[in-house]
Every structure is written in C-alpha cells, then in structure tokens.
Amino acid sequence: MRFLLINCLIFISSSVLAKTVTVDNVRIWAAPESTRVVFDISGPVKHKQFTLTGPNRTVIDIKNSRIGKINNQPKSQDKYLKGIRSATRDKNDLRIVLDLKKPIKYKIFQLQPNKRYGYRLVIDLFDTEIxxxxxxxxxxxxxxxxxxxxxxxxxxxxxxxxxxxxxxxxxxxxxxxxxxxxxxxxxxxxxxxxxxxxxxxxxxxxxxxxxxxxxxxxxxxxxxxxxxxxxxxxxxxxxxxxxxxxxxxxxxxxxxxxxxxxxxxxxxxxxxxxxxxxxxxxxxxxxxxxxxxxxxxxxxxxxxxxxxxxxxxxxxxxxxxxxxxxxxxxxxxxxxxxxxxxxxxxxxxxxxxxxxxxxxxxxxxxxxxxxxxxxxxFAPEGTLISLRKHIIKRGETLSTIAQRYQISANKLREYNSLKGDLVRTGQTIVIPRNSSGT
Ligand SMILES: [Zn+2]
Missing domain, CATH: 3.40.630.40 (Zn-dependent exopeptidases)
Known part of the structure; x- marks a missing residue:
C-alpha cells in the first residue's frame, strides 16, 4: 500500500514537470559583430548546450519540448550562422543544432514575456577574439x-x-x-x-x-x-x-x-x-x-x-x-x-x-x-570646422590679429604655416575658432 502511494506521488510530480513546451518560431538578427537567434517558447525550459567542431556547430538540448514551426533560416551573408535544424531526442526532448560558418563564442539565456513576445530562448553568437x-x-x-x-x-x-x-x-x-x-x-x-x-x-x-x-x-x-x-x-x-x-x-x-x-x-x-x-x-x-x-x-x-x-x-x-x-x-x-x-x-x-x-x-x-x-x-581643436577665415585689412599685423582673437602669434603662424610676421593686405588667414571665445 505504502509502496503504491509513493509511486503515485512520483507520477504526479513528474507529470507536472513534464508539461511539454513548444518551440514555435525563430527570429535571426544579424548585426555586424554578432548574430542573435531567438526562439519563441511556450514556457520556461530546461536546456543544455555545447559546441562541436568539424563541422562547427552549437547544439542545444531542450527537455520536454517539441518543435512547432521553424520557418526561418539565416541569410547567406550571415557572418556566423549557416543553418538551423532540429530533431526529437529521447522521445520527449528536442535537439536544436546551429550549423556555424566558423568557431564562435556564445551566450544563451531565457527572457520573460514582454508586451510583444512571450517566453524566449536567446542565443548570441559572436567572434572569439576580434x-x-x-x-x-x-x-x-x-x-x-x-x-x-x-x-x-x-x-x-x-x-x-x-x-x-x-x-x-x-x-x-x-x-x-x-x-x-x-x-x-x-x-x-x-x-x-x-x-x-x-x-x-x-x-x-x-x-x-x-x-x-x-x-x-x-x-x-x-x-x-x-x-x-x-x-x-x-x-x-x-x-x-x-x-x-x-x-x-x-x-x-x-x-x-x-x-x-x-x-x-x-x-x-x-x-x-x-x-x-x-x-x-x-x-x-x-x-x-x-x-x-x-x-x-x-x-x-x-x-x-x-x-x-x-x-x-x-x-x-x-x-x-x-x-x-x-x-x-x-x-x-x-x-x-x-x-x-x-x-x-x-x-x-x-x-x-x-x-x-x-x-x-x-x-x-x-x-x-x-x-x-x-x-x-564647441569646435574641437585640430578640426577643419574649428577654423574661420580672416581677410587682412590695411594696417593689420600678425600681432594685432592675434590680440583681436586672443590667440598667440605662434599659434597663428602654426595654423597658417607662416615663417615670420609678414602678412599683406587682402591675404586670407585662418583663425582657430575656440581660442577666441567669440
Ligand atoms: Zn526609444
């Protein structure tokens, strides 16, 4: 009698846990430095994952789940992902295989439902070093x-x-x-x-x-x-x-x-x-x-x-x-x-x-x-935009211009590749913008 009761409890608890989750859909977001694969799942899942070489692939085993429709495959220009396939394992479990173009690092995590999506299992694939x-x-x-x-x-x-x-x-x-x-x-x-x-x-x-x-x-x-x-x-x-x-x-x-x-x-x-x-x-x-x-x-x-x-x-x-x-x-x-x-x-x-x-x-x-x-x-120093033009008028010298814009004559020479102090009327020179505060 006692034996039977225990058996019965085990049966109940495992059947609660064993609620089958469906993997319904997959979205693939290819960014320049990573690819994100998102599986819509009907509830939280238990999963294990590992990578294999020759050929490179990441395997995700999901307990008590089955595949609904996986209707997306990566685009041919995806840097990391070649394809996605799946198969049933041990009767009730699901194995998803991401076929890869090269060795990768990955992060895997689950997300709670939000306004737009339900539960999700997310895998980010990225380069190992770069x-x-x-x-x-x-x-x-x-x-x-x-x-x-x-x-x-x-x-x-x-x-x-x-x-x-x-x-x-x-x-x-x-x-x-x-x-x-x-x-x-x-x-x-x-x-x-x-x-x-x-x-x-x-x-x-x-x-x-x-x-x-x-x-x-x-x-x-x-x-x-x-x-x-x-x-x-x-x-x-x-x-x-x-x-x-x-x-x-x-x-x-x-x-x-x-x-x-x-x-x-x-x-x-x-x-x-x-x-x-x-x-x-x-x-x-x-x-x-x-x-x-x-x-x-x-x-x-x-x-x-x-x-x-x-x-x-x-x-x-x-x-x-x-x-x-x-x-x-x-x-x-x-x-x-x-x-x-x-x-x-x-x-x-x-x-x-x-x-x-x-x-x-x-x-x-x-x-x-x-x-x-x-x-x-706020023109940063050393930028083209930080300069403005000044046309030399009669009577102006390098030092009066320097004074007017509150800049050192040295800096003016440097910016205009001038050797001495000589400037002539009508000549255009550049003034670094921020040095004057005007
Ligand atoms: Zn916003």
Whole structure:
C-alpha cells in the first residue's frame, strides 16, 4: 500500500514537470559583430548546450519540448550562422543544432514575456577574439591627432538609432515601430552631415538588430566621436501629447539611482533586448562613469540647446528647455551626448509625420542646423570646422590679429604655416575658432 502511494506521488510530480513546451518560431538578427537567434517558447525550459567542431556547430538540448514551426533560416551573408535544424531526442526532448560558418563564442539565456513576445530562448553568437583588439587600437591615435593642428580632421558625430532587432521600442497606433522610423531618421541625418564640409557621421546601428547600450557608447568611442546623438520617438498613454524633447544626462547619478533609471523606458531596452548576468557589472560601471561626466555635460547642454532651436523650426517642441534624465546611453564620460525624442509616435498625427520621408528630411535638417550651431561654440581643436577665415585689412599685423582673437602669434603662424610676421593686405588667414571665445 505504502509502496503504491509513493509511486503515485512520483507520477504526479513528474507529470507536472513534464508539461511539454513548444518551440514555435525563430527570429535571426544579424548585426555586424554578432548574430542573435531567438526562439519563441511556450514556457520556461530546461536546456543544455555545447559546441562541436568539424563541422562547427552549437547544439542545444531542450527537455520536454517539441518543435512547432521553424520557418526561418539565416541569410547567406550571415557572418556566423549557416543553418538551423532540429530533431526529437529521447522521445520527449528536442535537439536544436546551429550549423556555424566558423568557431564562435556564445551566450544563451531565457527572457520573460514582454508586451510583444512571450517566453524566449536567446542565443548570441559572436567572434572569439576580434572585439578586444579593435578596442585598444584607436585610443593612441586620438592623442596624436590633437597634438598636430596642421593636419585638420573632420568632426565626427555618432548617430545612434534607438532600439532595434528584438527590441522594437514604442509602437504607434497604426502599428509603426519606433526602431524603424528612428533608423530612417538617423540615416537621413548622417547623409546631411556627410554633405557638410568638415563634418562626418557614423551610424551606430545600420539596420534592424539590437546593440547593448554600453556597446553603443563603445562604438562611438572606437570611432573617436566628438558628439553622440541618440534618436528616439516618445510614447505616452495620452495620445494627445505631442512634440519633441531633447535630453542630456542628469547630474544626479548616485549608485542608488541605478534601480530607478533601470525602470525608465529607454533603459529597459537592454532588458527587452536581453541582458545576461554578466551585464550587471556594466550597470554599476555606468553609474561610476558619472563622476567623470561633468566636463562633457556643459558641452552636451549646449548641443541640446542648439538642437531644440533647430527643432522649433519644424514643429511643436514638447519641452522648450533641455531635459535631463538618467539614460544609460548618455553615460559617456568623454563624449558630449544628447538624446532626442523626435516626436510622440503614440500621437496619431505625429506617427503619420514620422512615417513620412519628407517630414523626416525636414526634421534631420533641423537637427543638423542645431549641430552646426553647437560646433561653432564647441569646435574641437585640430578640426577643419574649428577654423574661420580672416581677410587682412590695411594696417593689420600678425600681432594685432592675434590680440583681436586672443590667440598667440605662434599659434597663428602654426595654423597658417607662416615663417615670420609678414602678412599683406587682402591675404586670407585662418583663425582657430575656440581660442577666441567669440
Ligand atoms: Zn526609444
């Protein structure tokens, strides 16, 4: 009798655990430096994984599960992934095999349901080494270039289209996603910037994939950006709210704030996009970075003020003053950074505008107008943009010009490759912009 009862209990508990989970769908997001594979699963799963060589593949064994429909395969240009296949194992289990193009490192984790998706099993595939080497190299170059004013460089503006891939951002009433319109806007803005003399844009995100917030800053730094602009579209529960706002990082950034800003909308991106335990260190690190932030904050505020001025030309501005908030993506200690909420995608008429390419062009022109204003105030030394022209009038000498612009005669000689003090009426010389403060 007792024997039977125990048996019965075992049966019940194992049948509860044994609820079969279905793997329903797969999405593949190919980014330049990683590929993310996301399986939709009907509930949490127990999984084991390992990699094999000859040929390279990653195997994921999932307990008590079966395959629904796997209707996606990687594109042929995917850097890491060749194909996905699956088979039943030990009657009730599922084996998924990712066929790879080369040896990789991977991270695997499960995600809780959110507004758009249910439970998910996520595998990130990336290179075994490369990233590290890339990070080290550019820093040395920065020093060299600022020390040599004779070789003038372009100012570099990093444009970050918010969200992407598994993280769609906000969604408009007619179903337009923030991640899509902000990418188009970012591309417009980059085009405009690249047409300007002395300015060059780099896109942090080039198509539909997710990049972690920390890595967005890292990428800007790799490219030695002079300014970082994150582009978003706002959402609010009241569809009547409209207009654009521009943010800089708020000064109050104590570690106790970490929890607070995590809860904030834009920051939750990393959670939506998938954060693993290792990233906890990143969160702490980004709070500590605040301490060295103050220097670039002044520049950030100036950039934001100019951009608002520009935006007022195209439409309604939601907040007339620069806003500040604890956005993780703005936490770059050495690069002035702003975040633009271009419009409210939750407002039906602004959603329509964001979807309109003409309007996006107008808006990116307005932002560009603001940027030009900013770089007149904060032109980094050694950049083409930091120079303005001066035509020598009768009676002027090198030293009176130096005095007028509050710059040393030596610097003037250096910038204009002049050997002595001789200048002639009608001659054009260049003056470094920031040395005068005018
Ligand atoms: Zn956003």
């Amino acid at each position: 990233r590290q080497a890339k990070k080290e190299e550019p820093r040395k170059k920065i020093k060299k270039e600022t020390q040599r004013p004779a070789k003038l460089r372009d100012v570099i503006i990093a444009i970050d289209a918010g969200h992407g891939g598994e993280d769609p951002g906000a969604r408009g009433p007619s179903g337009i996603y923030e991640k899509d319109v902000v990418l188009k806007l970012a591309k417009n803005l980059a085009k405009g910037i690249n047409k300007e003399r002395g300015m060059r844009a780099i896109l942090i995100r080039e198509s539909d994939y997710y990049i972690k917030l920390r890595n967005r800053i890292e990428k800007a730094r790799e490219h030695k950006a002079d300014l970082f602009i994150s582009i978003h579209a706002d959402a609010f529960r009241d569809p009547r709210v409209s207009g654009s706002s521009v943010y800089v990082l708020s000064k109050k950034g104590a570690s106790s704030e970490a929890a607070k800003w995590l809860a904030e909308k834009e920051n939750s991106s990393d959670l939506v996009g998938g954060v693993s335990l290792e990233d906890k260190d990143d969160l702490v690190a980004s709070v500590l970075l605040d301490l060295s932030q103050t220097a670039s904050l002044e520049a950030s505020i100036d950039a934001a003020t100019h951009v608002i001025k520009g935006l007022r030309k195209v439409g309604k501005v939601h907040k007339r003053n620069v806003q500040s908030a604890q956005f993780a993506v703005l936490k770059s200690p050495d690069i002035p950074s702003i975040l633009i909420e271009t419009a409210f995608i939750s407002n039906p008429s602004e959603e329509k505008k964001l979807a309109d390419s003409n309007y996006r062009k107008k808006m990116s022109n307005a932002i560009l107008y603001g940027l030009k204003g900013y770089f007149r105030d």
